Amino acid sequence: MQGNETKNITNIMNAASTDIKQKFDSIRDILLSLKKHFIDLGVGDFWSGILVNLVGAVVLLVICWLSYLLARRVLLRVLRFVLVKTDNDWGNILIENKVFSRLTNIVPALVVHVLTPVVFDKLESLVVFVQGASKIYLVLALLFTLQALLASVLDIYQRYDISKRIPIKGFTQAVMLVACFIGGVFVISIIMGREIGTLMAGLGAMFMGFLFVFKDAIMGLVAGIQIATNDTVRKGDWIEMKSHGIDGDVIDVSLTTVKVQNFDKTVVSIPASKLITDSCRNWRGMKDSGGRRIKRSIRIDMRSIRFVDDSLLEKFKRFGLLKDYLQSKLNELNTHNQTNKTDLSELVNGRRLTNIGTFRAYIFAYLKNHPKIRQDRTFLIRQLEPGDNGLPIEIYIFTNTTIWAEYEAIQADIFDHLMAVIPEFDLAPFQNSTGKEAISGDLNVSMMSH
Template structure:
């Protein structure tokens, strides 16, 4: 009857009490009370029955209190604040203290000793207790630091390569933190490891409203050259850089005139290059892209040239953070960039592959006869 009544109420806390069987376990106190009251009917056994009944009541009380605390955790998890301030670790500390107190009290009752006397005797076992409860003590300190410093919250995406963890935090307790990796496996990490070891928390990215795109394209340096007037005329038809081309032509003409440069040779004076114009195009393209965050770091830059060519790096932020959409946006951007590179008389550098060697072997060899 009580269960049916609780299920029909609108409140959630009573459902948690029912699910954790708090009332069901509390009912176990009744038989112990009956034995305690009927102990006088067993001459010579009254004292032992009283002690057993008291110990049983205390153990059931601890059992009920533990279930109540678990119900508190369940209700707390439904609140919005639980994402920022998990309390499971602190509740587990209370549970441990409760069971220690119950154990000491039960032993004291059974042997008719003072609980404080037993505590005094435990002083000699301090070193052993510290060794036994080492992980618990470390977890207690770590839980306090994690909570006060707001290092990790449930739902945070963290990376911890040392433990092979890369995914979302799904549980924070006194001794362990559970992380659901992107492949749906679960990594369990000691709580104190987050304090003693380094890890990466992606919460800042989630809160910033952007997600970084950092990727480069290697340009074959053999294809880099000055722009001729014919090339500039062709480039000026590209919508995103029409204004740029006209502005740079005016600027460079003025400079070369003032410097009295002999522009009949491109090496003299200042001239646009195809790679510089390409870089300007990429900047303009990204500035006009609806999925690029314009208020965050925005760079299209050259990196130092190496044996793989001249890297042109894109360093911008997407305004979409969802993984699949982010990857689609990034792929779409580089699809476009790779497709327009030949339009600037540039070539992408890549190592020779099987097809390249096949083409080399198919080239007719000169006749050496005679």
């Protein structure tokens, strides 16, 4: 059964080939009859040949034009009609990028290549020239078609979420670059009339020179591929490169360059290789985590640090956020002092509450109850090493948003409140002298009660 089908297909192809050959012979016979007619009219054999060739050229151009119109007006419209009826948008994207429109440009080239030996019979040099020109035109038409096809692939790919994680624009540009190189080799081989293999052997030295001249572009190409494969930078990432004046969002990742729109709306283009060789901070991890870090210190004047006396303790007991802490801490201190039979008549003996320790506990409780602070991330309220600028109390927490404006508002509200409550703990923030207050070894703060 299968052998019969193969035999039928072979017979059909042979019949089609015979039919095409007969039609070519008919065209050739018509041209020969026309030449004979010119000779009968008294035109010389040489000029009769030229006239026949001119008529053949006109006929060839007419056939090319008709085939081009047929492809564009009939086949292309039918194809568009079919694609519009499909459920997905892929067909519309191919039409918008003129893939099929550019593909129809190969029809005239094929017609010229096939009919030239028939029209210009016995003119080998002219046949070679016209067929070579048609081949070059065919290569260029295919390259333009490939460009439109790759643009369509990129448009389709960018409709999916994966495009934000793995951009392929660099890959499409690399494919187009390789295709242009191969197309250029074909064109050169057609012009020189040499085989591709022989030509490539002769182009070895020229290729090395090409690599030397375009080494920066090639480095950018390699870097672009590394960026895409390693997922170093994506479109939409916030990156920071202070050495290049970059601090903003990536708006485009191409084969050799990366475009960044800074927050002041200026646009900076940087070679892709710089993102590999230079230091680049990518804030994508922060955005993906859903929280942004607050890491800031409040500096306390060490001259205001003291033990908590009875009056200050009574004041602290009225602070709602400190009730649990005071109850637990006082029980701990009393147990320790009683166990060790500490003489509490001197302040240096035993363990006591301090205003700075109670302030740290208040910050901890305040932020633990803050609705916009993430409790599942690193949460630290710690003292850093004291120095010439006082005792730093560092706050290391994460907000529940990564939006810049909201983050800054949350941070400002927290420190507004904490700076305002510092005097309630009989503490004073450290601040360098402004020249208005007396500079002395004693702390002179009007808000202090002692």
